[in-house]
Amino acid sequence: MCRSIKTLRPPFTEDVGEDEVRAAALQYVRKISGFREPAAHNAEAFEEAVAAVAEATAVLLERLEVRGSAARAR
Structure with a gap:
């Protein structure tokens, strides 16, 4: 894909809103x-x-779990 696509999940982004998800989509x-x-x-x-x-995308981010981190994916 494109290298300019922004990462929407932690540990890189803490708060992902509907606007960011729609922009990525x-x-x-x-x-x-x-x-x-x-x-x-x-x-x-x-x-x-x-x-x-x-x-x-919203379902994926909701279900992802980042191992080694106390934070969930969204």
Whole structure:
């Protein structure tokens, strides 16, 4: 993927909000689709993909456990 993608889990980031998760999901969908902004006829599919990736990301961050750390992943 892209080296500029920000890490969203501890020990690098303590507080991850919905805005950061959505921004990461949007970046991922843009990278995969090859479009910064979708055409009008693809906008619904694009936004649904962003929402699905954001939801999957939130679940992942919630379930990750960082060993050797007292903090949970989110």
